[in-house]
Amino acid sequence: MAGETTPPGILLTTMDKGVNWARTRSMWPAAFGLACCAIEMMATGGSHNDISRFGMEVFRASPRQADLMIVAGRVSQKMAPVLRQVYDQMAEPKWVISMGACASTGGMFNNYALVQGVDQIVPVDMYVPGCPPGPQSLLHGILSLQEEIMAGTIRR
Amino acid sequence: MSDTPDLVTGDRETPIIEPPVSVTEVDEGASRREVHDMWVAGTEEPEWVRTATDEGAQEMLPEGDDPAAAIQRGIAVDDDFVDSDDTDADQRQIINMGPQHPSTHGVLRLHLELEGETIRRVKPIIGYLHTGMEKTAETLSYMQGATNVTRMDYLSPFHNELAYSLAVEQLLRVEIPARAQAIRILMTELNRVASHLLWVATQGMDVGAVSMMLFGWQDRELCLEFFEKVTGLRMNHNYIRPGGVAADLPDGWEDDVESLLVKLPAGIDRHEAILNKNPIFLDRTRGVGVITPEECRQYGVSGPIARGSGIAHDLRKAFPYSGIEQYEFDVPVGKHGDVLDRYFVRMEEMRQSLRIVHQVLNTMPAGDYRTEDRKVTPPPRKRIDESMEALIHHFKLFTEGFRVPAGEAYQGVESPRGHLGVYIVSQGGARPWRLHVRAPSFAAVQAMPVMMTDSLVADLVATLASADPVLGDVDR
Numbered sequence: 240m241a242g243e244t245t246p247p248g249i250l251l252t253t254m255d256k257g258v259n260w261a262r263t264r265s266m267w268p269a270a271f272g273l274a275c276c277a278i279e280m281m282a283t284g285g286s287h288n289d290i291s292r293f294g295m296e297v298f299r300a301s302p303r304q305a306d307l308m309i310v311a312g313r314v315s316q317k318m319a320p321v322l323r324q325v326y327d328q329m330a331e332p333k334w335v336i337s338m339g340a341c342a343s344t345g346g347m348f349n350n351y352a353l354v355q356g357v358d359q360i361v362p363v364d365m366y367v368p369g370c371p372p373g374p375q376s377l378l379h380g381i382l383s384l385q386e387e388i389m390a391g392t393i394r395r
Numbered sequence: 396m397s398d399t400p401d402l403v404t405g406d407r408e409t410p411i412i413e414p415p416v417s418v419t420e421v422d423e424g425a426s427r428r429e430v431h432d433m434w435v436a437g438t439e440e441p442e443w444v445r446t447a448t449d450e451g452a453q454e455m456l457p458e459g460d461d462p463a464a465a466i467q468r469g470i471a472v473d474d475d476f477v478d479s480d481d482t483d484a485d486q487r488q489i490i491n492m493g494p495q496h497p498s499t500h501g502v503l504r505l506h507l508e509l510e511g512e513t514i515r516r517v518k519p520i521i522g523y524l525h526t527g528m529e530k531t532a533e534t535l536s537y538m539q540g541a542t543n544v545t546r547m548d549y550l551s552p553f554h555n556e557l558a559y560s561l562a563v564e565q566l567l568r569v570e571i572p573a574r575a576q577a578i579r580i581l582m583t584e585l586n587r588v589a590s591h592l593l594w595v596a597t598q599g600m601d602v603g604a605v606s607m608m609l610f611g612w613q614d615r616e617l618c619l620e621f622f623e624k625v626t627g628l629r630m631n632h633n634y635i636r637p638g639g640v641a642a643d644l645p646d647g648w649e650d651d652v653e654s655l656l657v658k659l660p661a662g663i664d665r666h667e668a669i670l671n672k673n674p675i676f677l678d679r680t681r682g683v684g685v686i687t688p689e690e691c692r693q694y695g696v697s698g699p700i701a702r703g704s705g706i707a708h709d710l711r712k713a714f715p716y717s718g719i720e721q722y723e724f725d726v727p728v729g730k731h732g733d734v735l736d737r738y739f740v741r742m743e744e745m746r747q748s749l750r751i752v753h754q755v756l757n758t759m760p761a762g763d764y765r766t767e768d769r770k771v772t773p774p775p776r777k778r779i780d781e782s783m784e785a786l787i788h789h790f791k792l793f794t795e796g797f798r799v800p801a802g803e804a805y806q807g808v809e810s811p812r813g814h815l816g817v818y819i820v821s822q823g824g825a826r827p828w829r830l831h832v833r834a835p836s837f838a839a840v841q842a843m844p845v846m847m848t849d850s851l852v853a854d855l856v857a858t859l860a861s862a863d864p865v866l867g868d869v870d871r
Contacts, residue, residue: 270495270497271495272501273501273502273524274526274546274866274867275546275630275631275867277501278549278550278593278630279630282612282615282629285608285609285616286609286610286613298497300496300497302495312524313524315524315526317522317523317525318502318523321495321502321523325495347531347542347543347546348526348527348528348531350530351527351530352527352530353526353527370631371629
C-alpha cells in the first residue's frame with residue numbers, strides 16, 4: 240500500500256477497507272439464544288472453540304450494544320414479535336445470522352407453532368445449516384459473513 | 396374463553412369438557428395452564444389464560460384495545476397484580492424480565508412486582524419456545540418419533556429418547572437385549588454428567604464466577620466428543636430408538652470411557668475446589684431460593700430440586716428402568732432446600748453417575764444392540780442384498796413404519812431435571828394418536844414464585860439458575 244512517495248511508517252488504504260476491517264474484527268453478537276442451537280452458540284463462546292479469536296466473545300445482553308444477531312434456534316409465533324423488537328433496537332450497521340434448520344426454514348417442525356424461517360421477520364445475511372450446527376459450522380458462517388462485509392462498501 | 400378459536404382442536408366441534416373437580420385442588424399449579432392449553436379441559440381457576448400457545452404473544456397492545464380483553468389473552472398483568480390490598484401497593488413497580496435475558500436460561504419471561512429491590516410477586520410467563528412437538532409427534536411414525544422428542548430437553552436428549560422408546564416398547568411388548576439396555580444406561584448417565592456440567596457452568600456464571608463458564612464447558616466438551624463418536628452428533632442424537640439403539644458402540648469405546656472416568660472426576664474436583672470454599676458463592680447461595688418438601692410435592696417438583704429439599708426420591712430407585720437396578724449407586728439428598736443444597740446434590744449426582752458408568756464399562760454384556768424383531772428394527776445392510784424378506788422388512792419399516800397395538804403407556808425416567816415422563820396413546824396405527832410429555836422443568840418453573848417471593852432480584856438469578864429449567868422442556 241505504501242507508495243514510492245509516502246514517507247516510511249505511513250499506510251494508505253481506502254475508507255471502505257479501513258472501516259470494514261474495524262467492523263469485522265470487533266463484531267459483538269447479541270445474546271439471543273432460543274433453543275438447542277443456543278447451546279452450541281454458547282459452546283462456540285466456550286474455551287474449547289473460543290470465539291474470541293475473532294474478536295467476538297463479547298456477547299451483549301443489550302441489543303443496543305450489539306452488531307450481530309445470531310438467531311440460534313426455533314422461533315415460535317409467540318417469540319416472533321420479541322425477536323423483531325430486539326432487531327429494531329440494534330444500532331446500524333447490523334447483521335443477522337440464521338443459525339440452524341429451524342431458524343432458517345422451520346426445520347422439521349412444519350406446524351402451527353413455529354415461524355417457518357426467520358427471514359420472514361428480519362433480513363438474514365447468512366444461513367448456517369445443521370441441527371444444530373456445531374461450533375465449527377457457526378464459526379464458518381461467521382467468517383463467511385466477515386468476508387462478505389470486507390468485500391462490501393460502507394455506503395448504503 | 397370458550398368462544399376463542401382453539402389452535403389445538405382447530406375447527407373441530409369439541410365441547411369444552413368441564414371436569415367435576417379442578418385439577419388445581421390436587422396439583423398446585425403444575426397443571427392448570429397446561430391442561431387448558433393442550434387438552435382444552437377447563438379448570439376453575441380465574442387465571443385461565445392461554446400461555447404456551449401464541450395467543451398471549453401480542454406484546455404490543457394495538458391502539459384502543461380493550462385492556463380486559465388483553466388480560467384475557469395474557470398480555471397485561473391481571474388486576475390484582477397491581478391493585479394489591481397492601482398499603483404499599485403504590486410503592487411497587489412492575490418490571491419485565493425476559494424473554495430475552497441472559498440469565499433466564501432460555502426464553503423464560505418473568506413478571507416481577509418489586510418493592511425497592513425486594514420481589515413481592517413473580518409470575519413466570521412461558522410459551523416463547525412452544526414448538527408444537529406433541530402435535531408433530533402425531534404426524535410422525537414411531538421410528539421417526541425419537542427424532543422429534545430428542546429436541547425437547549436439548550440438554551438431556553438421551554433421556555428424552557429413552558423415555559419415548561421405553562413407552563413405545565411397553566406397547567410393543569418387545570424384549571430389548573441386555574447390551575442395548577447397558578448402552579442406554581451408559582449414554583444416559585454420561586448425559587446426566589454433561590447436563591450437570593453445563594448447569595454448574597451457568598450457575599457459577601450467574602452468581603459472578605465467570606471462570607466456571609469456561610471450566611464447565613471444557614469438561615462438557617469431553618462428554619460431547621464421546622457422544623459425537625458414538626452417535627455422529629453432538630446434540631439431538633436420535634440414538635436411542637424403539638427396539639434398541641441406532642448403532643453399536645464404536646471400536647475402542649472402552650478406552651474413551653476410561654479416559655472420561657479419569658478426566659471428569661478431576662474436573663468435578665476442580666469445580667468444587669473453586670466453589671466450595673468461595674465465600675462469595677456461599678453467601679449468594681446459602682439460604683437462597685428455599686423450597687420445602689411439602690411445596691415440592693404440591694407443585695410436582697422432582698429431581699435435584701426435590702432432593703435438595705430432602706425428598707429422597709429418584710425414579711432410578713423407585714421405578715427402575717432399562718436394567719439400572721443392577722448397578723450400585725446412591726441418591727444424594729440435601730436438607731435445607733436452598734440453592735447451595737441443590738449444588739451439592741448435583742455435584743454428588745455426577746459422581747454417582749460416573750460410578751454407574753464405571754460399572755457399565757466393566758460389565759458390558761456382549762450381544763446385539765437392538766432387538767432381533769424385524770418388524771421393529773431394520774435388518775442389517777448385508778442381509779438386504781441376500782434376502783427378499785429382509786428387503787421387504789426394510790422397505791415397509793421406512794415407508795409405513797411399524798404398527799403398535801392399541802393401548803396406552805406411560806414411562807417415566809429420571810432426567811437430570813427430574814421426573815420426565817412420556818405418555819403415548821395408540822389406536823393401533825403406525826403413528827401415535829396422542830403423545831404427551833410430563834416435563835420436569837415445567838413443574839420447576841411453576842414453583843418459581845414459591846422459591847423467589849420476598850427475595851432480592853440478585854437472588855432471583857441464583858435461584859433461577861439452580862432450578863436449571865430448559866425451556867424446550869417447559870414449552871415443547
